[in-house]
Amino acid sequence: MMEITPRTARQWSRLGSRGIFGQAILSVAEDHPELMVLSADLGNSSGLDRFKAAYPDQFLNTGIAEQNMIGVAAGLAKEGFTVFATSFAPFIAMRASEQVRMNLGYMEMNVKAVAIGSGIAMGLLGNSHFGLEDVAVMRAIPNLTVVCPADCAAIIKTVEAAVAFDGPMYIRLTGAANNPPVYTEDFAFQIGRAIPLRDGGDVGLVACGTMVHVALRAADALAEQGIAASVIDMHTLKPLDGAALDALAARVPALVTVEEHTVIGGLGSAVAEHTAAQPDRVRHLALGLRDAFVKTGQYEYMLEQEGLVGPAVAERVRAFLREERT
Amino acid sequence: MAAFMRRKILDVSYTCGLTAHLGGGLSMVDVMAVLYGHVLRLDPKTPRWPDRDRFILSKGHGVLGFYPALLAAGLISEEVFATFQANGSALIAHPVMNLDLGIESSNGSLGHGLSMGVGIALAARKKRAGFKTVVLLGDGECNEGAVWEAVMLAAQLGLDSLTAVVDHNKLQSDGESRDIMQVGNMAERFAAFGWHALEVDGHDIDALVTAFDAPAPAGRPRVIVAHTIKGKGVPFMENDNTWHHKRLTKADHEAALAALTARGGGEAAATEDAP
Numbered sequence: 057m058m059e060i061t062p063r064t065a066r067q068w069s070r071l072g073s074r075g076i077f078g079q080a081i082l083s084v085a086e087d088h089p090e091l092m093v094l095s096a097d098l099g100n101s102s103g104l105d106r107f108k109a110a111y112p113d114q115f116l117n118t119g120i121a122e123q124n125m126i127g128v129a130a131g132l133a134k135e136g137f138t139v140f141a142t143s144f145a146p147f148i149a150m151r152a153s154e155q156v157r158m159n160l161g162y163m164e165m166n167v168k169a170v171a172i173g174s175g176i177a178m179g180l181l182g183n184s185h186f187g188l189e190d191v192a193v194m195r196a197i198p199n200l201t202v203v204c205p206a207d208c209a210a211i212i213k214t215v216e217a218a219v220a221f222d223g224p225m226y227i228r229l230t231g232a233a234n235n236p237p238v239y240t241e242d243f244a245f246q247i248g249r250a251i252p253l254r255d256g257g258d259v260g261l262v263a264c265g266t267m268v269h270v271a272l273r274a275a276d277a278l279a280e281q282g283i284a285a286s287v288i289d290m291h292t293l294k295p296l297d298g299a300a301l302d303a304l305a306a307r308v309p310a311l312v313t314v315e316e317h318t319v320i321g322g323l324g325s326a327v328a329e330h331t332a333a334q335p336d337r338v339r340h341l342a343l344g345l346r347d348a349f350v351k352t353g354q355y356e357y358m359l360e361q362e363g364l365v366g367p368a369v370a371e372r373v374r375a376f377l378r379e380e381r382t
Numbered sequence: 383m384a385a386f387m388r389r390k391i392l393d394v395s396y397t398c399g400l401t402a403h404l405g406g407g408l409s410m411v412d413v414m415a416v417l418y419g420h421v422l423r424l425d426p427k428t429p430r431w432p433d434r435d436r437f438i439l440s441k442g443h444g445v446l447g448f449y450p451a452l453l454a455a456g457l458i459s460e461e462v463f464a465t466f467q468a469n470g471s472a473l474i475a476h477p478v479m480n481l482d483l484g485i486e487s488s489n490g491s492l493g494h495g496l497s498m499g500v501g502i503a504l505a506a507r508k509k510r511a512g513f514k515t516v517v518l519l520g521d522g523e524c525n526e527g528a529v530w531e532a533v534m535l536a537a538q539l540g541l542d543s544l545t546a547v548v549d550h551n552k553l554q555s556d557g558e559s560r561d562i563m564q565v566g567n568m569a570e571r572f573a574a575f576g577w578h579a580l581e582v583d584g585h586d587i588d589a590l591v592t593a594f595d596a597p598a599p600a601g602r603p604r605v606i607v608a609h610t611i612k613g614k615g616v617p618f619m620e621n622d623n624t625w626h627h628k629r630l631t632k633a634d635h636e637a638a639l640a641a642l643t644a645r646g647g648g649e650a651a652a653t654e655d656a657p
Contacts, residue, residue, distance in 0.1 A: 113508070119538070124497045124531035131501015134487075135509065154491060155528070159498065162488045163479050 058083055060209045065237040068208035071103075072233030074172050076208040078103025080215035081140065085111050088219055092132050094141040096122045102142045102172045122152040126169065130159035133166040138219060144178070145171035145187025145228065149194050160224035161197040168218045168225045169194075174204075175230040175265060175316030176345065176362070179355040187228065188345055192321020194226040195294050201247060202294040204228040204323075206268035207238040210291060213245035221247055230265035230316050232355050238269050238289070248292045250300035256284025259373055260308040260338075262301070264290050264323050267314040270359075273366025274314075278373060285373070296326050305331065305338040312341045312373050316364060319344040341376045343369060384415035384587065387450035388615045388642055390463070395446065396635035398467040402475065405625040406520060407446025409551040409584070409610040416590040417516060417547075418451040426456030430481050435513050436502050438487050440495020441520035441549060442476040443627075449473050457484035493526025495519065496546060500536045503544035503603075516545045522554030525563045530575070537576030540601040545594075546572075548605060549584065551612040553623050572605040584608030617641050 058064065058080065068076045085091050085107065097120045099108055108115045118125040122143050129141040141148070148156065148169050159165050174187030195202050203225060205214040211229060218225055225247075243251065253268070254275055263271035268289045275285040286304055290297065305311060311331075313324040324342030331337045345362055352358060359365050363372065388411055395402045418424075422435040439448050449466060452458045458473075462483065465471040472480055476490030489495055499517035506513055523529065536544055550568055552559050559565060569579040582593045590608070598604045612626070613619030616638045630638070 116504075118535055119531070121528075121531035121535070123493075123528040124500070124535055127494055127497020127528070127532065128501035128504065128535065131498040131503075132505045133501075134498070135502055135505030135511075137505060137508075155494065155497070158488065158491055158494050 058212050060212075060239060060242045062240040065209055065240040069235050069237045070233065071208065072235050073177070073208065073211060073229040073231045074101070074103040075233070076103070076211050077170065077172070077215065077229060078105070078107055080212045082107045082110060083212070084215060084219045085114060088138060090136060090138050091219065092116065092137045092139045094118055094125050094129050094139060096120055096125045096143045096147065098143055098172070104142070122147045123155045126152045126155035126159055126167070129167040130163065130165040139167045140170055141167055142170040142172055144185055145174035145190045146185065149187065149190035149226070153193055156194065156200070156226070157197050161199045164199050164224055166222055166224065168227055170227045170229065172229055173232070174228045176358045177230060177232040177355050179358060180352055182352050183349040188318050189321065190228060191293055191317050191323070192325070195321065195326065199224060200294065201225045201292065202228065203247060203292050204230060204264040205291050206265060206289050207231070208235055209237065209239040210245065214291070217245060217247050228265065235266065236269045238272065248295050248297060250297040251289040251291065252286070252300070253289055254285065254287040256286045257307055258283045258285060258309070259377060260286045260288070260304040260311045261314060261373070262288050262290050262304070262311060262323065262327060263314040264293060266316050267364065270364055270366055270369055271314050274369035274373060277367050277370035281374065283374065283377065290323060293323055293326055296330055298330050301327060301330055308338070310339040310341065310377060312343060312376065314364070314369055315344040317344050318347050320347055341372070343372060383419045383454050384412045385642070386454055387411050387415060387447070389639070390450040390453060391446045392616070392630065392635055392638045392642070394463065394466045395630040396632070397464070399629070400467050401627050401629045402446055402467065403443040403627050404446060404619060404630065405553065405612040405623065406441065406444050406549070406551065408614050408616065408619065409612045410444050410447035410518065410549045411614065412585045412587055413518065413547055413549060413590060413608050413610070414447045414451040416587060416594060418455040420591055421594045422516065423513070424455060424457065424484065429457055429484050433511060433513050436486050436499075436515045438495040438499050438515070438517045439477050439489055440517050441492065441523050442489030444518065444520065444549070445473070445475060445477055448477065452484045455484070492520070492523040493528040496529055496532035496536070499544055499546070500532050500539070500541060503536070503541040504539060506543055507541070514543050514545065516547065518547045518549060520554070521548055521550045521552065521559055521565065521568060524548065524565065524568070533572065533575045533577065536603040541603045542598065542600050544603040546603065546605045548607045549610050550607050551610040553612045553621070553626070555626055557623060569605065569607040572607070576602060578602045578604045579607065580605070581607045581609065584610035585614055615642060615645070
């Protein structure tokens with residue numbers, strides 16, 4: 057158990073998503089001899105170097121062969137191992153998509169597919185390495201639980217919850233080093249349960265992954281202009297916490313989803329699918345990455361370019377609310 | 383057992399009234415008879431017995447060679463067998479994982495089974511369990527690149543409790559394999575990847591038994607390349623790829639049974655000991 061305090065949250069933030077994922081795995085391994093961690097030759101890039109050294113028998117580099125990695129993970133899971141299979145988001149969610157479908161979806165093997173560096177955190181490595189569409193693909197597969205934790209503390213909580221969770225899961229890690237902290241003290245985390253972070257009656261911001269922090273910054277900016285925003289961390293994209301969403305929608309005139317994923321098929325779509333049939337459905341603005349392979353640069357530059365920073369989100373929310381009034 | 387299985391294949395294909403993968407089902411019958419009659423350690427009374435040998439039908443369309451073996455081995459009943467391809471049945475045109483019926487995995491999409499077999503064999507080693515893992519592949523299926531990813535890892539890990547069997551009937555959905563994707567010598571290809579490779583006439587029961595029983599070198603996975611004939615046992619289906627996936631009419635059914643009987647295999651009982 058890794059204790060969450062303002063100090064550890066800052067330390068973890070510097071380590072970033074991958075580093076803290078490796079630490080979280082290391083931390084749970086002690087109590088889980090049935091744990092196996094697989095990598096398609098990206099162990100060190102996935103923060104797993106210390107795990108490899110400490111638990112060499114519970115680590116397997118399957119070679120640069122993600123499709124086989126998912127099948128091997130399923131075979132191990134079938135015989136009672138709890139398996140974490142790791143790679144970069146597109147290499148799992150798309151390169152090995154059908155292996156995920158057959159083994160994790162169809163056969164419900166107890167494999168946690170972990171997508172390192174999803175969203176646009178890979179920056180200058182380019183679109184080949186981005187997780188732009190991974191949620192859309194993974195969310196469409198039956199039986200798969202899809203989780204996208206907000207910060208390093210939430211990654212720890214997710215890993216702890218995933219080890220205890222008997223079933224297939226896609227864990228999407230967004231953010232890089234210096235991942236801003238959202239949680240600085242212990243908090244209740246349950247797969248499938250959204251976490252309300254701020255309460256305000258003028259607009260509801262629903263976010264996942266790195267965009268939870270951005271939504272909080274946007275809420276700050278909106279507050280300065282007298283707009284009170286609710287913010288919820290919808291870390292589980294599937295199954296979506298419909299009850300939390302309904303409760304939020306009942307309190308606000310408009311919802312805004314914010315995600316580091318294309319606006320097609322991700323959190324915005326999941327929310328829209330949930331609310332579409334409701335007779336008094338709330339207005340909804342879906343913010344995310346454009347449906348494009350954009351020119352790349354450093355991560356922070358790209359977030360600015362895509363308008364996925366607090367002030368830009370706040371501005372778009374204000375514009376959306378103004379439209380509503382006229 | 384092989385003769386019993388062939389008869390069952392023809393009967394159930396006819397009674398279900400639908401198209402079925404006859405050619406590839408018939409080509410693997412003798413291999414399956416040897417596996418389920420001789421090689422695999424299974425307990426039909428305890429289908430989930432932890433130490434049972436694991437069999438994965440990677441060429442998932444080969445169910446017509448699989449379900450009759452499960453029937454002959456006592457893992458499924460005649461009643462269940464008779465539901466083949468009925469609406470909502472547990473026995474459809476590709477295997478659906480069902481441990482109580484002896485079906486270890488869901489397949490249908492090609493090139494998945496060997497990866498799972500590698501994971502199972504690795505798990506057996508880690509748990510110090512004594513069971514074997516056998517994966518049946520089609521030769522057409524070996525067009526899939528993921529097969530070779532698994533082949534490489536199995537050799538890298540030295541998984542000697544893993545056996546792959548290739549049903550090498552030289553035909554695939556659209557025609558002759560050599561015209562579609564050149565394979566060269568299948569056994570040599572596996573050997574080049576570090577596997578212990580054997581070649582055998584896939585319709586010679588004694589030769590198959592000898593191959594499966596032969597001592598294999600430690601530290602290497604093993605492949606048995608079974609040279610087979612698609613549609614084997616029914617003369618008008620043999621090497622005729624129109625029977626890859628086709629419906630059996632009443633006349634076809636009668637003619638096929640007559641051909642089986644003429645070859646002396648049509649009346650064999652399920653209870654015979656030898657495969």
